[in-house]
Amino acid sequence: MKLEDLRKIRERAEAELRLRGGAARVKIVVGMGTSGIAAGARQVLRAILDEVSRRNLRDVVVTQTGEKGLSAQEPIVEVHEPDRITIYGEVDEATARRIVVEHAVNGRPLADHVVEVREVTR
Amino acid sequence: MIEDLAMHLADLLANSFRAGARRIEVGLRRRGGDLVLEVADDGAGIPEGELGKVCDPFYTTKPRAKIGLGLPLLVQTAEEVGGECRVESGPGQGTRVAARLPWDHPDRPPLGDLVGTLVPLIAASPGVEFCVELSDDRETWRLSTREVRERIGDVPLTHPDVLFFLERSLQEGMDRVGLKEER
Numbered sequence: 553m554k555l556e557d558l559r560k561i562r563e564r565a566e567a568e569l570r571l572r573g574g575a576a577r578v579k580i581v582v583g584m585g586t587s588g589i590a591a592g593a594r595q596v597l598r599a600i601l602d603e604v605s606r607r608n609l610r611d612v613v614v615t616q617t618g619e620k621g622l623s624a625q626e627p628i629v630e631v632h633e634p635d636r637i638t639i640y641g642e643v644d645e646a647t648a649r650r651i652v653v654e655h656a657v658n659g660r661p662l663a664d665h666v667v668e669v670r671e672v673t674r
Numbered sequence: 675m676i677e678d679l680a681m682h683l684a685d686l687l688a689n690s691f692r693a694g695a696r697r698i699e700v701g702l703r704r705r706g707g708d709l710v711l712e713v714a715d716d717g718a719g720i721p722e723g724e725l726g727k728v729c730d731p732f733y734t735t736k737p738r739a740k741i742g743l744g745l746p747l748l749v750q751t752a753e754e755v756g757g758e759c760r761v762e763s764g765p766g767q768g769t770r771v772a773a774r775l776p777w778d779h780p781d782r783p784p785l786g787d788l789v790g791t792l793v794p795l796i797a798a799s800p801g802v803e804f805c806v807e808l809s810d811d812r813e814t815w816r817l818s819t820r821e822v823r824e825r826i827g828d829v830p831l832t833h834p835d836v837l838f839f840l841e842r843s844l845q846e847g848m849d850r851v852g853l854k855e856e857r
Contacts, residue, residue, distance in 0.1 A: 566829065
């Protein structure tokens with residue numbers, strides 16, 4: 553593939569964004585510290601990106617962050633919504649995909665793997 | 675447990691993120707009979723007096739540490755197969771880690787999923803500029819996220835088509851410089 557290929561990708565993606573509107577509704581953050589990586593955070597991050605990509609979710613942002621101070625419960629995944637942050641622990645690939653589908657898409661946090669829910673006050 | 679070089683690479687990148695790096699250079703090179711894995715960042719660097727300790731598996735300063743447990747494991751892995759691992763760093767000067775491992779040594783860890791490790795980390799780190807350089811004795815292949823971003827504008831690196839581009843490009847680069855297992 554060549555860098556010139558990106559021009560076509562940009563044209564297509566910008567047309568999509570104009571149609572759908574660009575604001576992010578949900579942010580998913582994967583802890584990528586040493587212990588997270590050893591516990592499978594790479595696969596978790598990849599599974600989340602894959603699921604978001606496969607479902608064409610343009611209003612879901614995925615980022616990584618470092619050590620979350622919860623080493624015993626790595627890999628850690630946080631779902632940030634306007635009114636709350638849900639922290640999931642011991643996430644594997646299958647759970648990561650469920651977080652995307654059930655929580656990010658359908659708005660229903662999982663009943664399992666939840667470490668903490670923080671209300672966001674504004 | 676660190677099982678492959680892709681995992682070592684992910685750990686080195688995690689150290690760079692933790693050090694607040696905004697620019698990270700990743701090098702994977704086949705030089706003569708060796709494989710060289712190199713990660714250099716512009717992060718906070720390692721304080722004087724701690725540089726000599728970072729390869730000690732029993733030494734850690736987390737969460738302030740600019741280096742992780744993975745580094746001693748990489749040093750150990752490199753030395754066990756007759757290679758070496760060097761760390762250069764200074765406060766405010768970033769950190770450069772370079773590990774040299776004989777390519778054909780039977781105990782060299784497998785490469786692992788380098789593309790599947792690098793691309794998600796690159797894509798999910800919007801504030802960090804990556805420069806990936808793959809090379810062998812004949813040619814050099816480079817990918818710069820700055821150049822990619824210049825061409826995609828506001829489209830995120832996590833866009834499926836951009837992810838596909840990054841994965842395919844990186845795989846093509848690895849194939850061109852012989853970064854694939856033959857055993």
